[in-house]
Amino acid sequence: MVTNAPKAFLYEPSSGTILFAKAPDEPFTPGSLVKVMTAATVFDALKANEIRSDQLCKVSEHAWRTGGAPSGRGATMFAAIKSEIAVEDLLKGLLVHNANDAAIVLAECIDGSEEAFAERMTELAHSIGMTNTKLANPTGYAEKPSRTTVRDQARLAQYILDQHPNFYPLFSLPEFTWNGIFQRNKNPLLGEIRDLDGLGAGSDPSDGYSGLASVERNGRRVIAAIAGLTSDKHRLQSLKEVVEGAWEFFTVKKLYSAGETVAQGWVFGGNAGYVPLVPKDDVNVLLARGGTLDYRLRVVYEGPLKAPVANGTPAGELHVIGKNGIVYRAPLVTGGSVDEGTLFSRAVDGLQELLFGWIS
The missing domain is CATH 3.40.710.10 (DD-peptidase/beta-lactamase superfamily)
Known part of the structure; x- marks a missing residue:
């Protein structure tokens, strides 16, 4: 265009x-x-x-x-x-x-x-x-x-x-x-x-x-x-x-359905190390016809999430990035719950954070 x-x-x-x-x-x-x-x-x-x-x-x-x-x-x-x-x-x-x-x-x-x-x-x-x-x-x-x-x-x-x-x-x-x-x-x-x-x-x-x-x-x-x-x-x-x-030049493309896993979010101190990150609603984006290769997807969230984590907790955003920067943002929530882990698992998570930090 x-x-x-x-x-x-x-x-x-x-x-x-x-x-x-x-x-x-x-x-x-x-x-x-x-x-x-x-x-x-x-x-x-x-x-x-x-x-x-x-x-x-x-x-x-x-x-x-x-x-x-x-x-x-x-x-x-x-x-x-x-x-x-x-x-x-x-x-x-x-x-x-x-x-x-x-x-x-x-x-x-x-x-x-x-x-x-x-x-x-x-x-x-x-x-x-x-x-x-x-x-x-x-x-x-x-x-x-x-x-x-x-x-x-x-x-x-x-x-x-x-x-x-x-x-x-x-x-x-x-x-x-x-x-x-x-x-x-x-x-x-x-x-x-x-x-x-x-x-x-x-x-x-x-x-x-x-x-x-x-x-x-x-x-x-x-x-x-x-x-x-x-x-x-x-x-x-x-x-x-x-x-x-x-x-x-543009047509609607569905990137994800509501509840579909977009990424995994790290969890600190839980009985599971990850939780799915999902959109609450369908992610329908107007994209250039035949030009989907011109776009990139990126998930942004503040991690790690601290247990306990409830289902449906706001957890970040999905960004669609085009030639001129971010063209679309969709909020992401947790697609499941994670309970607080045992004392041992929390200690291990704490040691990992101390030694290596967390990547989000």
């Missing part, structure tokens, strides 16, 4: 398989793609009952001048200064209109300022594993540029899908009329890639065009993120290549 995108990441969330990665951790400035993170932060505040969907938020002069009609800076929901707008309408303005004023009003309504809200965004990003992301504002304005990576954007998409499935349909809402103003969804990816139902796109004068897409087709969902493209046309073309590659 190849793409002209300088940065690309393709992920299959149900199995946790990384299908493709190209410069996945190289940072870029996302522009208005930041608004996906803005939305996720608002979703979290709603879920935590910090705000209500029918709560009214006041349009400050700052929000009006910086993100509204007077700003002349692109997308707006034309919110009037000092007016009050419900959170649910602001969210629709944010995700359908791509409205900058909606982003600022939401930030001020929740945290009092864009700066405080940006700190909250960054904290959320880091808490969900977006370790290479720092958010500077809720709009994506370049005066204080945010930084992220395509891997982190895929993590964000999965977080929204997992934690906020009730809000996810907002990303594909086709249109929204507010205050008598009708606007169609401004996400340039919607309707251009078959079965795409989110999430967003952005651009930056220095780092180019970026996109974050989620597509569900034939019972399989994939998440794709790209960045560094030279135009909106090239972004769409590259994103199509990456997304379609999930169906063209």
